[in-house]
Every structure is written in structure tokens, then in C-alpha cells.
Amino acid sequence: MNNLPFPYLQNVSLSQLSTFAIGGLAKKYIPLATIPDLVKVLNYLWQNSLPFQIFSGGSNIVFPDQGLDEILIHLKDGTLEVRDNLLTADSGVKLSQVINFAIKNGLSGLENLSGIPGSTGGAVVGNAGAYGSSVSDVIQEVNIWDKGRVYWINKKDCYFTYRESIFKKKKRVILKVKLRFKKGNKNNLLSISRQIINKRRVKYKEGLRCPGSFFKNILVTDLFPSVLEKIDSSKIVFGKIPAGILLESVGAKGMKIGEIEIASFHGNLFINNGQGTAADVKKLAEILKKKVYQKFGILLEEEIRYF
Ligand SMILES: Cc1cc2nc3c(=O)[nH]c(=O)nc-3n(C[C@H](O)[C@H](O)[C@H](O)COP(=O)(O)OP(=O)(O)OC[C@H]3O[C@@H](n4cnc5c(N)ncnc54)[C@H](O)[C@@H]3O)c2cc1C
Structure with missing residues (x-):
């Protein structure tokens, strides 16, 4: 080199x-x-x-x-600016910074994503979301670098779906994001944000070595009725079957390979106890995918990205 x-x-x-x-x-x-x-x-x-x-x-x-x-x-970083209800952020700005800035300016749209770690660009790639909202709800345009050219693409051309976007398929670098919010009440937004952060702290203890949810949840609309029949309908949340429910029912909680362990309290949470390896992560993921497929006929897909 x-x-x-x-x-x-x-x-x-x-x-x-x-x-x-x-x-x-x-x-x-x-x-x-x-x-x-x-x-x-x-x-x-x-x-x-x-x-x-x-x-x-x-x-x-x-x-x-x-x-x-x-x-x-x-x-690692970047800047952001707001004009009326339009916020422009460099992709390296932390998502939490964008959310806090929006709330401070009485702008509603991303408060349900409070507590999601990572950058704004990373959130766009995976269409990050929580509690029924996702980052694509507020995206207007994305500025990209693509083989030497820099240009804006509109939301439609980002092909956002649940935890998916064009950026997972095509190698384009996200430079900036334009987000259009609705006007909201600053105190209400702050209260929603705090409640969500407190809820999330129960699952994700400070310093936990994990990549968030490992597998994507399953969209009910993606399943054949014969598969859906096997699922307890009371477990369906925002039109999705939580992968954690399927994983728990095949005994995932507490399973371990090397220093990679599935949380004892959540089937979709892979934890590195210290010296965990990507090889062990892949082994454990394959075993769990097979078990879920055998029991439910559902093929789990990774939400995390292997480099
Ligand atoms: C404790 C915890 C809780 C989490 N909770 C949630 C949750 O509730 N909801 C949710 O959706 N996610 C959740 N996640 C996952 C993660 O936080 C999000 O996916 C986040 O948006 C990733 O952003 P990042 O900057 O860390 O991306 P990275 O991990 O750095 O990268 C992710 C992917 O995006 C690509 N990428 C990053 N930046 C750019 C760029 N500028 N241009 C092009 N490609 C780029 C990388 O190549 C990689 O493929 C959680 C993670 C943790 C650790």
C-alpha cells in the first residue's frame, strides 16, 4: 500500500x-x-x-x-444547524446530539430514538429506530459521496424499509443529512425522551459490550399465514414479531460460545464477556438461526453488520 x-x-x-x-x-x-x-x-x-x-x-x-x-x-464528529423545522447534520454527528438539538428547538420526530448510540450517518444506513419510529420518518435528503462525485439524493431514492436502506447495498458514503421535523412541545418531547432513556437503561447497562439487537425483528407482513399461526399474537409489537421472543423459545437465553453469551434476560442480546471473537459470534448466530428456522420456519436476518 x-x-x-x-x-x-x-x-x-x-x-x-x-x-x-x-x-x-x-x-x-x-x-x-x-x-x-x-x-x-x-x-x-x-x-x-x-x-x-x-x-x-x-x-x-x-x-x-x-x-x-x-x-x-x-x-468522528461534525456540525449541525437548524433553520425553522429543517435540521442539517454532518453524518459524523452523534444521533443523540441531533435528537437533543431538535428537542431543544421544539422539533418533534426523533424523540422515540433517544438513547440509540452511534452517528447520524450510521442511523441512516440501518434506518435506525425504536418504539414505532425510525430515522427515515424525518429524512428529506441525503448528501453522498459516490465514486468521486458529491450530490444530494432524496428520501425516495434511499429505499428505506425496516432497518434497511440503499446504503446497505451500494457503497456510498453519507456526508450530510437533511431532516424535516414537525413542531412540538419542548417539555413534552423532553419528557418522552427521558422516559425512553430510562427504559433502555434497564436492558442496556452502562458499558455493556454489545452491538444492540443482534437480529432484526420480523415484519408480520413478510410471513405466510401458516407461519404466523405458530406465533402468539399478543407478542406482536408495532406490526413486528420481536426476534427475542423466537430466540427465547428455542432456549437462546444464557447460551454461550467462548466469551460470547446471550443475555440471561434477553434472547436477542449478544454480549462479549471480554475476549469474545467474531468467529464465536458467527457460530452462535448460525446455531440460533437454525433452531429458529426449524421451529418456526422463519429465517432470522442479522441487524448488525459484519465488516
Ligand atoms: C446499546 C445499543 C443499543 C442499540 N439500540 C438500537 C435501537 O434501539 N435501534 C436501532 O435501530 N439500533 C440500535 N442499536 C444499533 C446502532 O446503535 C445503530 O444501528 C446506529 O444507528 C449505528 O450507528 P453507528 O454510527 O454506530 O454505525 P457504525 O456501527 O459505525 O456503522 C454501521 C454501518 O454503517 C456504515 N456507515 C457508518 N457511517 C457511514 C457513513 N457516513 N457513510 C456510509 N456508511 C456508513 C458502516 O460501514 C457500517 O456498515 C443499538 C446499539 C447499541 C450498542
């Missing part, structure tokens, strides 16, 4: 960079805090045919045990 004409670090531990605390070494690691710097770096890498990967909050990924040979870009 060529020497790069901008600062970078070598052999950086990936396990320090994700909430799951898994992964070998990144050979070349570039931390960046601004969009102009990001675009400069991306253009250089593109012009020199140098492969790269990008991440931000590291809260939805499983890095590989063998490390990364490709250049790893870490988008």
Missing part, C-alpha cells in the same frame, strides 16, 4: 473502536472530524484505487478477528 499524503495511524486495535469490543488490527486507520477532510481523503483513495471501509459510532458492527487490510476511515 502506498504511503498516504495525510495523517493516519497504523495497527490500531479494532476492538477499541466498537461497542462489541471485537476485532484484530486495522493496518491503516484515518480518524476524521470534518466533511471537507473526508471528501479529500475519499477522492484521493478513489483516484489511487485504494480500497477503504468507513464507520462512525461502531455500535452496529462486528469487526473481523483477523483485522482489516483495507484503509479504515473513522468519521
